[in-house]
Amino acid sequence: MKQLFKIASYTFLFLIISAATANAQNEIKNIFSDHQDIGKVQKKGNLQYDSKQQVYHITGAGKNVWSNRDAFHFAWKKMEGNFILRARVRFKGNGEHPHRKTGWMIRQSLDDDAPYVDGVVHGDGLTAMQFRETKGGETSEIRLPVESPAVIQLERSGNQFIMGAATDGNPMEHSDTLNLDLSETLYTGIFMCSHSEGVLEEAVFSNVRISVPEHGGFTAYEDEGAGSRMEILDVQEKHRRVIYTSKQAFEAPNWDPNTNTLIYNSGGRLYELPAEGGQPEPINTDFATSVNNDHGLSPAGDEIVISHHYEGEEQSGSRIYILPREGGTPRPVTDKVPSYWHGWSPDGKHLVYVGRRKGEYNIYKIKTSGGRETQLTDHKMLDDGPEYSPDGKYIYFNSARTGTMQIWRMRPDGSDKQQITFDKYNDWFPHPSPDGKWLIFVSYLPRIDAQDHPPYKRVMLRLLPTDSAGKKPEVVSYLYGGQGTINVPSWAPDSRHVSFVSYSFPGGDYFD
Secondary structure, three states: OOOOOOOOOOOHHHHHHHHHHHHHHOOOOOOOOEEEEEOOOOOOOEEEEEOOOOEEEEEEOOOOEEOOEEOEEEEEEEEOOOEEEEEEEEEEOOOOOOOOEEEEEEEOOOOOOOOEEEEEEEOOOOEEEEEEOOOOOOEEEEEOOOOOOOEEEEEEEOOEEEEEEEOOOOOOEEOOOEEOOOOOOEEEEEEEEOOOOOOOEEEEEEEEEEEOOOOOOOOOOOOOOOEEEEEEEEOOOOEEEEEEEEOOOOEEEEEEOOOOEEEEEEOOEEEEEEOOOOOOEEEOOOOOOOEOOOOEEOOOOOEEEEEEEEEOOOOEEEEEEEEEOOOOOOEEOOOOOOEEEEEEOOOOOEEEEEEEEOOEEEEEEEEOOOOOOEEOOOOOOOEEEEEEOOOOOOEEEEEOOOOOOEEEEEOOOOOOOEEOOOOOOEEEEEEEOOOOOEEEEEEEOOOOOOOOOOOOEEEEEEEEEOOOOOOOOEEEEEEEEOOOOOOOOOEOOOOOEEEEEEEEOOOOOOOO
């Protein structure tokens, strides 16, 4: 069910030191090593990086990226192995030529006739993966059925390349797979070509991420995990900012409105991080040194609930505890294990959680003082992720009872169960916004088992109005994440921003 990221052989002292220094060592910087014009251009291109907004402005001239020679401006870093390139992209201004082009490029060398693959969008909306197989050879393309995408993605897996593209709010469409034998080390980055030799054009790239996926033979929860990014998402603008990175795995931020800090778990401990970025500080959880990613604040903000792996003489597993917000000795709430917390009633009197009883996972409710638990769901298929609406009228949860994992809601006594989402994706962990108008949740692709929510996968964050009748979820972010990304309540008090975690193995944007 819920697993802990295991960071082998690290002591608590080392975790504190590494967490406190990681951001200082790993600032939110320009991820590209250099930029330059490629081929013959009449006007010099440029790259400007807005570090506050983490946005790239790239300008470039050049006749074309096509045929057997290219002319454009290129911002790059050297990459090896497998990787996923993803960004939001738009042209600035109306442009001189309908075939001006911009996008991601993977290039064997900086020669103007080098073999390459790109994921490109044109000024007239044409979207394609273009490629040159041999040095000095002709260029070919694979077109996508997407016009003027807001998000483009290009992925390398060995000698296979695939492009993805999506218009605002929609799931990604993908190209056919291209098989192309390029060198192991490749120049990888963003480019701009004006398609007019004497004209400079500009493109704007945001949410720029280079993620290295899990490698062959990797086993989640047993092998050392990926590096982690703490991110803030504006759900209206769909703009993301990284505020903290670490080469250690961390998970599941809660947003504390009283202190404007994010509370998260790493290596079995809790930490808090300023929402504007900075250095994390540990929260004292006393004996509870196996805290998993199911934790959160009381409605008043004066207590924290945690799920900690309990080792007893007769039973062991995740157990729910409550401790003071400032830290201290946790007191147990549940007796039975495993129990994984997910929601706190708005009046502060009850907790809702997931428990395995007689081999089945269902949703339960208990008083914060403990005592006898009340079972709210009873189904052989997995129910998970319960969380109260801000007015206390509903409990939202995810359930696989229809064959795919979908979002549901029910009354606080378990009655009046209603399905909320209905498509092919597997949806997990619905979180109502503080104003009660929105649900945000993480969606897995159909190829992931409906009852599994692993880390290190290609997932989406999707947004749905709580008055959702007849409405479809809107994609607000595409990322490499999953388990640990957004397991627990993480809305800002403004109901516009949420915090979440994304991942990359070494070699990605902030994890060299």
